[in-house]
Amino acid sequence: MSPISHKGRLLAGALALAALAVPGALYADHHAAKTGATMTQTAEAAPLIPREALFGNPTKAQGRISPDGKWLSWLAPHQGVLNIWVAPADDPDSGKPVTNSTDRPIRQHFWAPDASAVMYIQDKGGDENFLLYKIDVESGEETVLTPFENTRVQIVGASETIKDKILIGLNNRNPQFHDVYLLDLDTGEMELVLENNGYAGFMADDTLTVRMAMRQNAEGGTDYFEVTGNVVAEEPFESTAMEDSLTTNPAGYTTDGSILYWIDSRGRNTAALYAQDTATGEKTLIAEHDKADLGGTIRDPKTGVVEAYSVNYLKNEWVALDPDLKASLDWLATQLDGEFGISSRTDDDMTWIVWNDPLTAPSASYIYDRKAGTLTPFYVTRPELEGAPLQPMHTAEIKSRDGLTLPSYLTLPPGSDSDGDGRPDKPVPMVLLVHGGPWARDDYGFNPIHQMLANRGYAVLSTNFRGSTGFGKDFLNAGNKQWGLKMHDDLIDAVDWAIAEGVTSEDQVAIMGGSYGGYATLAGLAFTPEKFACGVDIVGPSNLETLLSTIPPYWAPIVKVFHERMGDPNTEEGLALLKAASPLYKADKITKPLLIAQGANDPRVKQAESDQIVAAMKEAGIPVTYVLYPDEGHGFAKPANNIAFFGIAENFLSECLGGRAEELGDVLEPSTTEIVEGAEHVKGLKAAIGG
Secondary structure (H helix, E strand, C coil), X not given: CCCCCCCHHHHHHHHCCCCCXXXXXXXXXXXXXXXXXXXHCCCCCCCCCCHHHHHCCCCCEEEEECCCCCEEEEEEEECCEEEEEEEECXXXXXXXXXXXXXXXXXXXXXXXXXXXXXXXEECCCCCCCCEEEEEECCCCCEEECCCCCCCCCEEEECCCCCCCEEEEEEEEEECCXXXXXXXXXXXXXXXXXXXXXXXXXXXXXXXXXXXXXXXXXXXXXXXXXXXXXXXXXXXXXEECCHHHCCCCEEEEECXXXXXXXXXXXXXXXXXXXXXEECCCCCEEEEECCCCCCEEEEEECCCCCCEEEEEEECCCEEEEECCHHHHHHHHHHHHHCCCEEEEEEECCCCCEEEEEEXXXXXXXXXXXXXXXXXXXXXXXXCCHHHCCCCCCCEEEEEEECCCCCEEEEEEECCCCCXXXXXXXXXXXXXXXXXXXXXXXXXXXXXXXXXXXXXXXXXXXXXXXXXXXXXCCCHHHHHCCCCCCCCHHHHHHHHHHHHHHHCCCCCCCCXXXXXXXXXXXXXXXXXXXXXXXXXXXXEECCCCCHHHHHHCCCHHHHHHHHHHHHHHCCCCCHHHHHHHHHCCHHHHHHHCCCCEEEEEECCCCCCCHHHHHHHHHHHHHCXXXXXXXXXXXXXXXXXXXXXXXXXXXXXXXXHHHHHCCCCCCCCCCCCXXXXXXXXXXXXXXXXXXXXXX
């Protein structure tokens, strides 16, 4: 279930800038799903799932319902590119595209509060300078609401009672700071509310009045300032230390502004949900969990009062506080197998769009009429996966060498686990798939990379190493200044666990990941070259010093987070720590095959991060394959590029670990793939590029 606030229709779409994914949700039983004829097959006998079925365009995705309940919207291909489609709610089959993106897919869309328009954000070539667009539902006219170059829009506030305006942040005056504007959605006019010369963010109430400003303090924590008459107070009314900075956040006001919710870890380990009386400052504990931070909330669309909250330890679970909401969730649990959650709600809260992830079948969305008690199919996201040998995901708690518990997820090849106990009958090759962030986490649920690799004959292990979020501040802060050290030890401990459990054997483990996961891949091959048979690095930094010197300008207000949690390059000790943790300086120690992929427009991990380690390896005479995408950024948005890259990756892994692979054929032709180095090291790659 998505963490939807009562303003969630707008905020969730505008602020979640990741690629399309199925969110985690309510409890499902892995083992119960593992039945049927495909489980008796060996991995070799199971049908090969085409790459396009996993990484190509979905048939439909991101279903939404307008606030007034009159319209449905979704993302679907139009002339091969994801665009926004709209249909009357009483006639979903009559949907038509209302946008005409011909190059870069639209990945996030949401409804204007007054239901007069659908809106979306889009960047150029992955540069993450997102602009805000609006399409009038009746006229079809499209308007760029923020027509500025080198500008990244933020949504500061939306309202239940003022539906024709929103508050936005724009950094077109100063790339480091977002000024706050009141945007009229009908006319497009913008009125400056607050010029920002030093704050990392703002929060508003339902009257679209800015109530709070946030700024990083000298300790690396956050100071929270009251805003009155658009003037920021000199002294903060709340503060956090560095240790609480990533686990404590204000979670929004009720509609009447009388209550401010907090997800708060101060004075405790796991972040709990509190309600603060804005008049007196008194806080009341609403909910807590001993193993995991509280995550999302479901809020009453009218009042903004919390109706349910989520806890995600190994699996995401929702706890309802409102009896009517609980009854609806309980009924849905009797109708759907696996994970499910709310994607969108009407203002009267009588109609929901509900997504469902059965894990071993393609995800689907439904229209839930709460009053009638009916659940009507909306669409299946990837119908081509129906009947495919999708594999269940198993949870595991792995102990690190110093006693921490590492929540982890394991997917096994089809037919490898005859008794369904989550361990293969005999060891199989394994890919350690490392998440990015690193201040993020792996989750339970459908994962296309897990499914592709398992289908090719590999076990896939994803481990939440120290520094991952969601498991309390002690676990998070145990990763401070541990890049390449204890964070890396956790990954090695996970591999050793898999070997001891009979999942894999010592010489059959690859490491793979994106962003921090790409860094972990480089570190794995440079720092512990004997541990891995090969590695796949996607947009991973190789030099932490240059990484921190080239961060996007709008990260400047929070740079202390990086210095305190990685190492401060402005101090002798911090610089030494960053250099020691940088794989670039040990590139000559890499002895195993390495595949590197990079987006040329990446604003976070610049192309130079990949260029420089490739150059160092070439100078040392070490083979490497380097793939560049000139029209991508931090990750790959275009399906043709994703399909091409994973085609290269699976054939690379096949050479290294001996698993199956779909032949490359002409998969590179529709993509912008550039093979900078090492085509000869991947099966079929030279032929695919005509070499």
